[in-house]
Amino acid sequence: MAxxxxxxxxxxxxxxxxxxAAATVATTVDKLNREYFLPAIQRPFVWKPExxxxxxxxxxxxxxxSSFLFWAVAPENKPNWQIYKFAENFRxxxxxxxxxETDGRTVRLVLxxxxxxxxxxxxxxxxxxxxxxxxxxxxxxxxxxxRLYLDLLVEPSIERSDDGDQQDIETPYxxxxxxxxxxxxxxxxxxxxxxxLNHPTRSDFEKxxxxxxxxxxxxxxxxxxxxxxxxxxxxxxxxxIDEIICFFTENEQDYDRVLSIFVRANDGGTxxxxxxxxxxxxxxxxxxxxxxxxxxxxVSMINDRIDRKxxxxxxxxxxxxxxxxxxxxxxxVSNFTNHNLSIMRENWARIKLTLRRTFLLVNRFGIxxxxxxxxNALLPIAYYLHSVDVDLCEGSSAFISRNRExxxxxxxxxxxxxxxxxxxxxxxxxxxxxxxxxxxISQEFPLSDLFDALSKQRKRPTYITDDHISALLEVKYGxxxxxxxxxxxxxxxxxxxxxxxxxxxxxxxxxxRSKLMAxxxxxxxxxxxxxxxxxxxxxxxxxxxxxxxxxAQKFADWALNVDSGYYExxxxxxxxxxxxxxxxxxxxxxxxxxxxxKLLSLSGDVL
Numbered sequence: 001m002a003x004x005x006x007x008x009x010x011x012x013x014x015x016x017x018x019x020x021a022a023a024t025v026a027t028t029v030d031k032l033n034r035e036y037f038l039p040a041i042q043r044p045f046v047w048k049p050e051x052x053x054x055x056x057x058x059x060x061x062x063x064x065x066s067s068f069l070f071w072a073v074a075p076e077n078k079p080n081w082q083i084y085k086f087a088e089n090f091r092x093x094x095x096x097x098x099x100x101e102t103d104g105r106t107v108r109l110v111l112x113x114x115x116x117x118x119x120x121x122x123x124x125x126x127x128x129x130x131x132x133x134x135x136x137x138x139x140x141x142x143x144x145x146x147r148l149y150l151d152l153l154v155e156p157s158i159e160r161s162d163d164g165d166q167q168d169i170e171t172p173y174x175x176x177x178x179x180x181x182x183x184x185x186x187x188x189x190x191x192x193x194x195x196x197l198n199h200p201t202r203s204d205f206e207k208x209x210x211x212x213x214x215x216x217x218x219x220x221x222x223x224x225x226x227x228x229x230x231x232x233x234x235x236x237x238x239x240x241i242d243e244i245i246c247f248f249t250e251n252e253q254d255y256d257r258v259l260s261i262f263v264r265a266n267d268g269g270t271x272x273x274x275x276x277x278x279x280x281x282x283x284x285x286x287x288x289x290x291x292x293x294x295x296x297x298x299v300s301m302i303n304d305r306i307d308r309k310x311x312x313x314x315x316x317x318x319x320x321x322x323x324x325x326x327x328x329x330x331x332x333v334s335n336f337t338n339h340n341l342s343i344m345r346e347n348w349a350r351i352k353l354t355l356r357r358t359f360l361l362v363n364r365f366g367i368x369x370x371x372x373x374x375x376n377a378l379l380p381i382a383y384y385l386h387s388v389d390v391d392l393c394e395g396s397s398a399f400i401s402r403n404r405e406x407x408x409x410x411x412x413x414x415x416x417x418x419x420x421x422x423x424x425x426x427x428x429x430x431x432x433x434x435x436x437x438x439x440x441i442s443q444e445f446p447l448s449d450l451f452d453a454l455s456k457q458r459k460r461p462t463y464i465t466d467d468h469i470s471a472l473l474e475v476k477y478g479x480x481x482x483x484x485x486x487x488x489x490x491x492x493x494x495x496x497x498x499x500x501x502x503x504x505x506x507x508x509x510x511x512x513r514s515k516l517m518a519x520x521x522x523x524x525x526x527x528x529x530x531x532x533x534x535x536x537x538x539x540x541x542x543x544x545x546x547x548x549x550x551x552a553q554k555f556a557d558w559a560l561n562v563d564s565g566y567y568e569x570x571x572x573x574x575x576x577x578x579x580x581x582x583x584x585x586x587x588x589x590x591x592x593x594x595x596x597x598k599l600l601s602l603s604g605d606v607l
Contacts, residue, residue: 022243025059025120026197031108032121033085036070037100039109040082040285041262041277045096045118049128049146049177052119056148056193057172059238060231061156068113068247069265071258078102080337082285083109086118091129091143108249111258112265123148124194124239128177146177150235152189152212152228173231189216189228196239205236255333275315278336282318285341286348298352302359303369310359311369317355323379323432324351324386330425354386360393361385365408366500367415371483374420380431380450381407387435388443399443406447409602412484416472419454419462430457469596477502477534486541489571489598501547505538505572509552510581521582528585536595537588540570555579571595 028036058065073081087096110117122128129145151174175193176182182190191212199205209232216225238244250261259277283291295314302312315331321344323329344351358381362372372378384407385392392404414420420427434453438446454462461468475481482502509515511533516526532538542550550558556579559572567574571594578587 020248021246023245023247024241024243025124025239025245026200028117028245029120029124029197032117033088033100035106036086036108036110036117037102038084038086038114039071039111040084040281040283041259042084042110042114043280045087045090045115047115047119049092049130051115052123052128053148053175053177054172055116055119056123056150056175059244060173060175060234061170062238062242062244065116065244066113068117068245069111069261070108070247070249071111071261072249072251073107073109074253075107077253078107080334080339081109082281082338083107086114086121088121088126089129089145090118090122090126093131111250111262113247124197130177144179146179148175148193149178149182149190150175150193150231152191152231153187153224155227155231184215187224191232193235196235199236200240205240209233209236259333275313275318277333278318278331279314281333281336282341282344285338286345288345294348298355302355306356306360306363308363308368309370310363311372312359312375316375320355320379320382321347321351323383323428324354329379329428329432350386354382357385357391357393358382361404361407362411364393365411366483366487367411371480373415373480373484374424376424376428377411377414377420379428380435381411383432384435384439384445387439390443403445406445409488410445410447410450412488413451413464413602414454414462415484416464416481417460417462417468419458427454427457430454464599464602466596466600469599472599473536473592473595475536477504477539482536482539483541485536486539488602489595490541490569499544500541501544503540503542503547503550504533505540505570506533506555506581506584506587507552508533510554511584519582525582529581532585532588535588537591538584554581571598 055065083100083102084096085098085100087098090096127145127147129143131142132144154171154174156171156173181192182188184190189212195208196205199208209229212232213225213228216228250258252258262277279292279295282295286294295317299312299314299317303310319329319331322331322335322340325340325343325347327340327343328335358378361381362368362378390400390403392400392407394400430453431450434446434449438444438449451461451463464472472481472485475485486502511530513526513530516529521529556576559566559579566572571591573587573590573594575590577583578590
């Protein structure tokens with residue numbers, strides 16, 4: 001049944017809406033830099049000249065060159081993203097980043113296939129500048145601008161050894177790169193590969209083919225002429241006829257979905273991650289400084305070159321840029337628009353200062369990479385310091401001392417109660433809102449309001465309650481929370497100034513199983529002593545000097561030689577009959593009562 005023109009049009013429209021499709025090389029190359037462009041998240045073109053040549057050899061041999069992945073960007077979303085052109089004239093060893101002007105154009109961004117499409121463009125319509133060996137990069141004469149040519153008289157075949165056995169090695173077609181048009185020497189017939197684009201119709205192509213064949217000498221053997229015709233026909237077919245560009249078009253405008261697709265599609269080579277992609281987007285917009293080096297250098301400084309060692313990631317820094325610029329703080333692609341990236345760049349100097357102040361402050365609390373259980377818990381502190389523009393590490397005024405202690409209590413409480421566990425974006429959002437509202441009235445850190453708001457948001461207390469304390473008292477020596485819990489027991493506030501160790505009040509040497517077994521105690525009692533030895537109730541913080549001095553002394557001997565303030569400072573039960581290792585379970589129970597009372601009093605003391 002014959003199709004009417006209207007029906008044909010409907011079928012074509014239906015097919016155009018399908019995500020899977022195929023096209024010819026000529027059609028695809030014609031759309032490069034007109035409809036097909038590159039997103040900022042793409043890495044630079046890195047293929048070598050021999051890889052470009054090999055791709056065209058694969059086309060001529062009709063080998064599959066894998067599929068492609070495009071993203072159709074809605075017109076209203078085009079202004080949000082930095083969009084780049086494919087390189088048409090490429091100099092190897094350099095990075096090509098030419099912005100594209102897409103007004104009035106349909107835009108499809110290439111998520112997978114950049115290297116292959118760029119190679120097709122360079123081979124058919126562009127040039128490749130290659131540096132001559134042993135010449136300097138800055139020597140203009142070192143660079144040779146080459147185009148792709150094909151010798152039509154070369155026919156690949158399976159190589160055979162001298163004894164006639166077939167070898168599993170194919171010779172390539174005659175593709176080569178030349179700076180100048182190669183001369184037809186004996187047994188050669190060269191054409192510029194890109195010339196094939198000038199002859200879209202079969203009749204045009206036949207005229208072109210005839211003009212090429214006429215260049216052959218009259219003495220050319222018939223089989224050579226036939227070979228030239230066949231190779232030219234094959235080139236025409238793979239460029240104009242065969243739909244060998246198979247692609248999938250993603251139409252969803254969910255940027256994080258597109259990002260996930262991009263990561264999956266590019267996972268065959270060097271592993272990509274979200275940090276790499278976000279960094280690429282920042283680097284594409286922050287053109288006045290090397291953004292990647294700038295951010296990584298800052299991360300290194302925070303981690304290794306301030307009071308204590310930290311474990312900051314570039315992801316944390318980039319997320320902080322969003323929050324401290326008063327943008328949507330959720331770390332997703334759709335928040336890294338051109339507009340937002342410009343705002344982040346304007347604020348970058350102040351953001352660095354704020355984050356440095358934040359880490360210096362929490363390091364002074366004794367919190368570092370060994371004890372910080374949630375980086376996200378620092379973001380509300382950073383937002384407060386950024387908003388009021390204050391350095392709480394400098395000075396000793398009543399305001400600084402009071403708010404430094406408020407932040408210490410809030411942070412450690414948030415870490416101990418797991419306020420930023422799980423999905424913390426909404427928690428950060430609530431904290432930001434509370435701080436922003438309060439600083440319009442007062443520059444005080446809003447400890448009480450934060451506790452209230454986050455407790456409602458998390459549907460459980462984010463301040464330390466009696467139930468929390470019961471759980472905290474079960475924390476054992478060696479667990480990350482142990483230092484944080486113990487640091488709350490002391491009036492000392494500058495844990496970062498002097499190294500402190502977690503010490504067993506009753507030394508571990510006294511609670512060795514074999515030593516306890518020699519006392520003929522019941523096994524159940526021995527198990528109780530060993531279990532009590534590792535609990536918070538048997539742990540204290542001592543300076544490294546004090547800890548070395550105490551060493552493995554029996555607690556009773558050590559306690560008799562300390563000053564009177566030691567017992568109150570370390571919350572030591574003063575009933576001396578508990579100072580024997582055999583009474584350790586009872587000693588721990590009594591000390592836990594003192595610890596519970598101290599922890600419950602903290603918020604009240606500050607407020």
